[in-house]
Amino acid sequence: xxxxxxxxxxxxxxxxxxxxxxxxxxxxxxxxxxxxxxxxxxxxxxxxxxxxxxxxxxxxxxxxxxxxxxxxxxxxxxxxxxxxxxxxxxxxxxxxxxxxxxxxxxxxxxxxxxxxxxxxxxxxxxxxxxxxxxxxxxxxxxxxxxxxxxxxxxxxxxxxxxxxxxxxxxxxxxxxxxxxxxxxxxxxxxxxxxxxxxxxxxxxxxxxxxxxxxxxxxxxxxxxxxxxxxxxxxxxxxxxxxxxxxxxxxxxxxxxxxxxxxxxxxxxxxxxxxxxxxxxxxxxxxxxxxxxxxxxxxxxxxxxxxxxxxxxxxxxxxxxxxxxxxxxxxxxxxxxxxxxxxxxxxxxxxxxxxxxxxxxxxxxxxxxxxxxxxxxxxxxxxxxxxxxxxxxxxxxxxxx
DNA sequence: GCCACCGGTGGC
DNA sequence: GCCACCGGTGGC
Numbered sequence: 001x002x003x004x005x006x007x008x009x010x011x012x013x014x015x016x017x018x019x020x021x022x023x024x025x026x027x028x029x030x031x032x033x034x035x036x037x038x039x040x041x042x043x044x045x046x047x048x049x050x051x052x053x054x055x056x057x058x059x060x061x062x063x064x065x066x067x068x069x070x071x072x073x074x075x076x077x078x079x080x081x082x083x084x085x086x087x088x089x090x091x092x093x094x095x096x097x098x099x100x101x102x103x104x105x106x107x108x109x110x111x112x113x114x115x116x117x118x119x120x121x122x123x124x125x126x127x128x129x130x131x132x133x134x135x136x137x138x139x140x141x142x143x144x145x146x147x148x149x150x151x152x153x154x155x156x157x158x159x160x161x162x163x164x165x166x167x168x169x170x171x172x173x174x175x176x177x178x179x180x181x182x183x184x185x186x187x188x189x190x191x192x193x194x195x196x197x198x199x200x201x202x203x204x205x206x207x208x209x210x211x212x213x214x215x216x217x218x219x220x221x222x223x224x225x226x227x228x229x230x231x232x233x234x235x236x237x238x239x240x241x242x243x244x245x246x247x248x249x250x251x252x253x254x255x256x257x258x259x260x261x262x263x264x265x266x267x268x269x270x271x272x273x274x275x276x277x278x279x280x281x282x283x284x285x286x287x288x289x290x291x292x293x294x295x296x297x298x299x300x301x302x303x304x305x306x307x308x309x310x311x312x313x314x315x316x317x318x319x320x321x322x323x324x325x326x327x328x329x330x331x332x333x334x335x336x337x338x339x340x341x342x343x344x345x346x347x348x349x350x351x352x353x354x355x356x357x358x359x360x361x362x363x364x365x366x367x368x369x370x371x372x373x374x375x376x377x378x379x380x381x382x383x384x385x386x387x388x389x390x391x392x393x394x395x396x397x398x399x400x
Numbered sequence: 401g402c403c404a405c406c407g408g409t410g411g412c
Numbered sequence: 413g414c415c416a417c418c419g420g421t422g423g424c
Contacts, residue, residue, distance in 0.1 A: 244415090412414085
């Protein structure tokens, strides 16, 4: 995750936002654009935040393309988590809160989820999702049922792909990519996501709040709780309805890296196996610059990891071949393609070809999802220039 | 005393 | 490096 996004939000309260994350997947469509999926925004109920605004779409559309109506969640105005329709946002300005553009400004204010957005699989524009519940519903089957703008007509009757994106990634916000297909919590249960402060060892924590209010923080605790409260099991609650997968922040270095363990750096001979490769050594995508330079790189892409207990994943989303299967940056097992990677614009190094599977490529250190979104994939193995696009990603932007 | 939050670690 | 898990603890 290279792309970083700054964020900022003047949020003052700590929160418990939940943020559902999403992630994107790859698909093999051959479209011209990079598809991204969804992102939503949302905020936790009781907590308040400030309004948000939408910004131009990520396709670099201009402000003039602002939609006639945006769905903005205004936690202050209504803490219920409902969204507020804002007619004709004429300006595409940054959110009204302070910018978090500096790399890692210290902050003791816990960030919170400001919005959930989902990317349309057809036009790749990001659409704000009005409520966390709706977001969770979309996310649950995002792989099987990619989100499209038309689906937003449920809360925005006239929306279509012709409308400008509701929001785009920029430095004014911290973005995070959610995992796809995370089951909706059982009725009466709440899936809570708490974003940790910058510089923490983890980006966030997921908790489940049982109907009783009891908070559970791991599958082990869930299981134990269900055993102790068989009534839930009788009601149909199953372990498959829980997932502690957390979203990934797009801002680089948001999470403090854990010092490398000594043993891991050496092979049996005592020789250092390899130093961490600099992104630039490994892949051209590492050149991806700051968001400002490459706004399109900010989109979180598909995080092809396999959901914990979750539902099925696309076949071609090769199970993140556990990293151990990584022989080198290039060779992977099944699903392999010779992929030519081009930076769409501002290329600093032309085109490069790699033997990578989509999934594993995404797993490569350094780039991951955003990178996938920002490149053009060409399948060279069959002589065609098919584009390999990501079509479903979910993301949230975090308010701090 | 509780608990939200953070840190650390074992396993992969 | 990532993830799941859980212990510790500061603030209430």
